[in-house]
Amino acid sequence: MSVLGWASFLHVLAVVLWIGGVFFLDLILVPRLAGYVRAPDERARLLFSLFRVFFAWVWVAGLVLVVTGYGMVWVLGGLRALNGARWTMVVVGTLMVLLALYIYFGPYWRMGRALTRSDWEEAGRAAARVRLFSGMNLVLAVPAILAGVWSVFGL
Template sequence: MPIAITIHILAAVIWVGGMFFAYMVLRPAALDLGPPQRLSLWSRAFARFFPWVWVAVVLLLLSGYWMILFAFDGFVNVGLYIHIMNATGILMVLIFLHVFFAPYRRLNRALASADFEAAGQALNQIRILIAINLVLGLITIVVGTAGAYYT
């Protein structure tokens, strides 16, 4: 259990912390750039961040379900906070999958053809979805860490 929970927490920190950095630090700093530079910066930043998100997603799912199945002996034996954490985590994964396979691909295709208007629209959709995922991630962290004390 100590290894699984450590992996779980580190993966969550990498994913949610990366979204926090992107939304609260990089986004305001990039506003000073013109559209071609700003859109290119985001594409390159996502190209470096998203592989880490894939690793985090796999590790979160494996470690989380390992703990549920082997440390708690199944979903029947876990508290409500684990069920909430599971639901919000799955929703976050689904949102990430959509971001990765839809607007992120549109962003890169638009940049490849120098269509900065379409790239901007794709980036705006990514921005909204990352904001939603960031809020969900912070809620999930609060529920996962404090939930055991309220059951």
């Protein structure tokens, strides 16, 4: 397989890992948690431990995505050589990565600090913001994936 082929493979693998994880956490697991873990302190601690493991994987997937994404841009002739589909991918993909960084260093860190103070209310608020912005990334993933498919298969 060519370098572009391998980069493409790793790119899609990283997308599946990251976006699939967000989908599962945001839309399946977290909404049902409140019904089973009623104590706010236990719920906040459990959520944070889930986020911690998940974000470790997101760092790996995000790094692979950025390296393979910009690597493919470079192999394809640089930013000036990109067509509409590839530009859409670069812009939406980069936005998603920046949003993920904001989630990590913003509400996720705030949640960790709130937990060390045993401030369950603030931890719950921060967790809700992690979910809100992750949800935005889930929405952005649709045009990003569409742009990728558009780029490979045409309109």
